[in-house]
Amino acid sequence: MIEVENLSKTYSGFRAVQGISFHVDKGEIVGFLGPNGAGKSTTMKILTGYLPPTDGKIRIAGFDVVTDSIEVRKRIGYMPENVPLYTDMRVNEFLRFRAELKKVARRKIKERVEIVKGLCHLKDVENKIIGTLSKGYRQRVGLADAMVNDPDLLILDEPTIGLDPNQIRSVRELIKDLGKHHTILLSTHILSEVELTCSRVLVINRGRIEASDTPANLTKLVRGGGSILLEVRAPSADIVAKIEALPNIEDVEIVLPNDGEWVQATIFGKPGVDIREDVYNVVRANNWPLRELARKKATLEEAFVELTQD
Ligand SMILES: Nc1ncnc2c1ncn2[C@@H]1O[C@H](COP(=O)(O)OP(=O)(O)OP(=O)(O)O)[C@@H](O)[C@H]1O
Numbered sequence: 001m002i003e004v005e006n007l008s009k010t011y012s013g014f015r016a017v018q019g020i021s022f023h024v025d026k027g028e029i030v031g032f033l034g035p036n037g038a039g040k041s042t043t044m045k046i047l048t049g050y051l052p053p054t055d056g057k058i059r060i061a062g063f064d065v066v067t068d069s070i071e072v073r074k075r076i077g078y079m080p081e082n083v084p085l086y087t088d089m090r091v092n093e094f095l096r097f098r099a100e101l102k103k104v105a106r107r108k109i110k111e112r113v114e115i116v117k118g119l120c121h122l123k124d125v126e127n128k129i130i131g132t133l134s135k136g137y138r139q140r141v142g143l144a145d146a147m148v149n150d151p152d153l154l155i156l157d158e159p160t161i162g163l164d165p166n167q168i169r170s171v172r173e174l175i176k177d178l179g180k181h182h183t184i185l186l187s188t189h190i191l192s193e194v195e196l197t198c199s200r201v202l203v204i205n206r207g208r209i210e211a212s213d214t215p216a217n218l219t220k221l222v223r224g225g226g227s228i229l230l231e232v233r234a235p236s237a238d239i240v241a242k243i244e245a246l247p248n249i250e251d252v253e254i255v256l257p258n259d260g261e262w263v264q265a266t267i268f269g270k271p272g273v274d275i276r277e278d279v280y281n282v283v284r285a286n287n288w289p290l291r292e293l294a295r296k297k298a299t300l301e302e303a304f305v306e307l308t309q310d
């Protein structure tokens, strides 16, 4: 659905995007992640034909964004970073106006507007002036606008920015629903959202792609992704010595040294080896009172930090 080859964008001498290549297949929900200024919005504006690339080849549904921009725009629903809404229009009026602008067939306009109002839960506010809506509802109007021409591909630039946790959840559910019938590329800084919605993640940093993988695979890259948290009452030195004597152990770190009291340790095993049973056997053999033995799961946030921090 999206094919990007060697895309670069230079803003008056500054290389914001530095020769990136990636693809998004039909039906995927791909999270586009990266720190502030990484080049996410720039890339999205180029994909949607709002900004010309400095170099590179971009195809959307087989059409070149530069030479076939009309065909490309017909197939894309774009929700930009700062949703530009007409704040003195009513929701109904605005969506009809946008449908006309996007050349939705006259006889279809009413039906499409009804459908997107339903999808985005806007029926309650359909006659309200957009300027009087809360931020969450405005975001939904932006989403409804992006979908009014029934595009195959949705490009959403931080669709949940500034929303409260309830609204984030409801927009997330909406995106998941939309993902059943649309291909979606979305940027966001809310990584828990990505773990819950995206089948794949692209990480961009300083204009270069750092990773492209499933959220699960990215978290496996993190050091200590499969580490063990142990909390026992035993001298720290004993814990380190006896656990380190086991096979398949890479490192033992004392988190909370407090001899004679409860001690927390993080135990790093060799990659791919489950060391929990061995650790438990040491605890039992030494009669250490045990309060916790748990596998620590690395988060996408940790993977993000490792990939994007220098
Ligand atoms: N019109 C412009 N003129 C000059 N530089 C620009 C322009 N637009 C963006 N940039 C620069 O290009 C870089 C990438 O910006 P971009 O908006 O694509 O980042 P982003 O990944 O979307 O960041 P954020 O998470 O903050 O939205 C930044 O260094 C930014 O300052």
Ligand SMILES: [Mg+2]
Pocket (backbone or CB within 6 Å): 040, 041, 042, 081, 157
């Ligand atoms: Mg941005």
